[in-house]
Amino acid sequence: MLLKDDCEVILTENVDQGLEALTRQRPDLIVLDLVMPERGGLDLLAELAGNPEAPPVIVLTGTQTLSTAVEAMKQGAADYITKPFEVEALRIKIRQLLEHRRLSREVEELRARVETQERLVDLIGSSEPMQEIYRTIRRVAESKATVLIQGESGTGKELAARAIHQLSKRSGEPFIAVNCAGIQDSLIESELFGHERGAFTDAKQRRIGRFESASGGTLFLDEIGELSLGAQARLLRALQERQIDRVGGSQPIEIDVRVLAATNRDLEHEISEGRFRSDLYYRIHVVPIELPPLRERHGDIGLLARHFLAKARQEADRGPERLSRAALAALERFPWPGNVRELQNAIEHAVTLSDGSVLEPEDLPRHVVEAGRVEQLRDAVREGDLDFDQAVADFERTLLDEALERASWNQTRAARQLGISRRALKLKMDRHGLAASD
Numbered sequence: 001m002l003l004k005d006d007c008e009v010i011l012t013e014n015v016d017q018g019l020e021a022l023t024r025q026r027p028d029l030i031v032l033d034l035v036m037p038e039r040g041g042l043d044l045l046a047e048l049a050g051n052p053e054a055p056p057v058i059v060l061t062g063t064q065t066l067s068t069a070v071e072a073m074k075q076g077a078a079d080y081i082t083k084p085f086e087v088e089a090l091r092i093k094i095r096q097l098l099e100h101r102r103l104s105r106e107v108e109e110l111r112a113r114v115e116t117q118e119r120l121v122d123l124i125g126s127s128e129p130m131q132e133i134y135r136t137i138r139r140v141a142e143s144k145a146t147v148l149i150q151g152e153s154g155t156g157k158e159l160a161a162r163a164i165h166q167l168s169k170r171s172g173e174p175f176i177a178v179n180c181a182g183i184q185d186s187l188i189e190s191e192l193f194g195h196e197r198g199a200f201t202d203a204k205q206r207r208i209g210r211f212e213s214a215s216g217g218t219l220f221l222d223e224i225g226e227l228s229l230g231a232q233a234r235l236l237r238a239l240q241e242r243q244i245d246r247v248g249g250s251q252p253i254e255i256d257v258r259v260l261a262a263t264n265r266d267l268e269h270e271i272s273e274g275r276f277r278s279d280l281y282y283r284i285h286v287v288p289i290e291l292p293p294l295r296e297r298h299g300d301i302g303l304l305a306r307h308f309l310a311k312a313r314q315e316a317d318r319g320p321e322r323l324s325r326a327a328l329a330a331l332e333r334f335p336w337p338g339n340v341r342e343l344q345n346a347i348e349h350a351v352t353l354s355d356g357s358v359l360e361p362e363d364l365p366r367h368v369v370e371a372g373r374v375e376q377l378r379d380a381v382r383e384g385d386l387d388f389d390q391a392v393a394d395f396e397r398t399l400l401d402e403a404l405e406r407a408s409w410n411q412t413r414a415a416r417q418l419g420i421s422r423r424a425l426k427l428k429m430d431r432h433g434l435a436a437s438d
């Protein structure tokens with residue numbers, strides 16, 4: 001009541017609701033009571049521990065429990081206030097903490113703006129969205145927080161996971177990647193948690209699961225959206241209790257593993273369809289990282305292309321030394337549905353084909369160059385570099401050429417594709433000097 005004029009106030013009644021509100025609404029500050037039914041306020045603090053994104057917490061406590069307040073401060077609370085309290089005292093504390101948070105964010109933003117980084121571990125890119133990714137990775141690497149990495153295929157989710165591990169205190173310990181999409185559901189439990197000898201018909205030997213192999217290090221659960229609901233339940237238990245049971249084992253085993261997960265599915269949608277457990281989602285969504293598609297960071301295309309060119313050249317021990325302007329322009333026009341992986345493939349393809357010292361558009365996969373053809377012509381006309389008739393003729397030639405290529409230069413088929421007669425096609429081919437030998 002006393003804050004609702006200054007802030008938007010979200011009320012929750014227990015720790016679990018609080019955690020849910022935290023991921024859903026991302027509040028700037030938490031006022032936390034310590035004594036609550038079921039789990040207490042200290043439990044919530046423990047959940048936030050190590051999460052660099054967590055908002056500051058002011059703990060409310062009765063005078064008799066001052067020692068708990070001290071304990072709360074040790075666990076990361078920013079401040080406390082004892083009941084009964086002066087309304088104004090709480091207001092001041094809140095104002096101070098919010099101001100402090102605002103300033104430290106501003107400092108961080110300004111610092112980041114002056115230093116543009118071209119890479120972080122193996123991730124490459126100097127665009128603003130990538131700078132934001134680097135900042136989050138650096139901050140989160142220090143903590144033990146579970147990270148959910150989302151993004152389209154080929155955006156570098158696995159590289160991001162490896163970077164987090166590399167930059168963490170666990171970098172000397174194992175990084176174990178599990179592709180959840182590649183494991184049969186009946187085997188997933190034994191794969192993750194291991195089994196004892198004789199646990200089931202095929203269990204001839206005891207087997208150590210991936211959680212145990214990653215002990216002290218990082219476990220990367222790739223394609224987590226592919227796990228069955230049953231496997232999700234078992235995983236949730238392991239994350240909550242920080243212990244696992246080998247299949248057929250009688251003793252739970254304590255584990256110290258940092259978990260990273262990745263998916264290219266929209267998990268909120270999967271939840272609404274009943275295919276993903278919301279409690280597991282909230283558990284792994286503590287720090288989300290969303291890798292931007294390549295088409296949203298055009299500025300990185302040149303940097304990445306030059307990197308892949310140098311790499312491919314080194315591996316092949318031959319190939320062009322640089323990209324022509326026209327080749328770069330073509331790469332920058334293309335929307336890259338397969339993201340960085342597709343760009344890398346395109347460059348590798350070009351390096352094998354090219355025999356000059358400069359990589360030209362002709363060396364690139366045809367669909368990449370053709371995709372932006374119309375835009376290119378339109379721009380040239382608009383800027384007065386190309387006259388109208390020439391642009392139209394060019395466009396016509398591109399259409400013919402494409403159709404003929406797709407029809408393996410069978411003129412009847414190409415004409416049918418274009419919806420013109422074979423005779424009309426032949427006339428146009430002659431006019432443009434197009435022949436199969438091209």
Ligand SMILES: Nc1ncnc2c1ncn2[C@@H]1O[C@H](COP(=O)(O)OP(=O)(O)OP(=O)(O)O)[C@@H](O)[C@H]1O
Nearest residue numbers: 122123124152153154155156157158159264340341
């Ligand atoms: N920012 C980047 N800098 C350099 N290389 C990158 C970058 N992003 C992706 N790559 C390269 O692209 C390829 C795909 O990356 P990665 O496997 O990490 O993608 P992913 O997001 O896990 O894709 P998928 O969803 O298909 O598994 C790899 O060869 C990787 O080296």
Ligand SMILES: [Mg+2]
Nearest residue numbers: 157158222262
């Ligand atoms: Mg991947």
